[in-house]
Amino acid sequence: MAETANENMTDENLMELVKTGDHQAFSELVTRHTQKFFNLAYRTLGNERDAEDVVQDSFVKIWRKPSLYKPERGAKFTTWFYRVVFNASIDMKRKTKRDLPLIMDVPEEDDARQDKRFMAKQSQAKLEEAINSLPERQQAALNLCYYQNIPQKEAAEIMGVGLKALESLLSRGKAGLKDYFARESLQEIDYATFQ
Numbered sequence: 001m002a003e004t005a006n007e008n009m010t011d012e013n014l015m016e017l018v019k020t021g022d023h024q025a026f027s028e029l030v031t032r033h034t035q036k037f038f039n040l041a042y043r044t045l046g047n048e049r050d051a052e053d054v055v056q057d058s059f060v061k062i063w064r065k066p067s068l069y070k071p072e073r074g075a076k077f078t079t080w081f082y083r084v085v086f087n088a089s090i091d092m093k094r095k096t097k098r099d100l101p102l103i104m105d106v107p108e109e110d111d112a113r114q115d116k117r118f119m120a121k122q123s124q125a126k127l128e129e130a131i132n133s134l135p136e137r138q139q140a141a142l143n144l145c146y147y148q149n150i151p152q153k154e155a156a157e158i159m160g161v162g163l164k165a166l167e168s169l170l171s172r173g174k175a176g177l178k179d180y181f182a183r184e185s186l187q188e189i190d191y192a193t194f195q
Contacts, residue, residue, distance in 0.1 A: 011077035019066040030059055033078065036148075037085045043143045044089035046128070050096065054088045075157060082150070082158045090136065130180040138173035141166055 006014060006028040017025035034055060041051035061084065062069065069080055131139055137159070144155040145166075156166040 012071050015062075015066060015069050015071070015077055018062065026059075026063055029062075029077075033081065034059075036078075037081065040082060040085055040143070040148055041089045043147050044086065044140070045093055045096075047096075050092055051089070054092055055085060058085045058088050076154075079154050079157050082144075082154075083160070086140065086144075086158055090140070093136075127177075130177050130184075133180050134173055134176045138169050138176060141169035142173045145170060 006017075006024055009017075009025070009028070011029060011032070014025040014029050018029065037055045037058065038051055041054040042048060045051050045054065058081070062081070068084075069077060071077070131142060134142070140159060141155065144150045144158060145152060148155075150158070152166055152170075153163055156163045159166060159169075161169070
């Protein structure tokens, strides 16, 4: 019955319960948000195991020290936790110095579908390669705004920059992608994603 009540609570209210040691409230937060935060970590790290570790460690961190979340500062729980996961992802990326993987697994299917799927994977791999060539903060801005579909104002909060600074990072990131494709004499694969 308490779980049903928790399902209807806001994240901020659940965090207040987590501060009192409420396991069910914590479990509800984990259930609600694991996939979203895994996606963020995976886009940043490009490695499933590392992304899982970052998300798990981030949730453990808020279980052990829920007082780190301070709703009186005005940030929504998800904005604050995006920042926790984002920072942990950046820290891990710096430690491991890994680029996003360029995986080209193509299941067996008819030639036309296989060719189309192969080309799509190849395009995605080239785009990931181009994004990895950008400075870290530009990568992060593109990831948050275009892959995670986070509004720019919230993405700016997550990154700890002003809205104008975020817009500048996005603009420089898009210009960097365009330059990368021109420099590599490549067709602008999926560049339209960032228009």
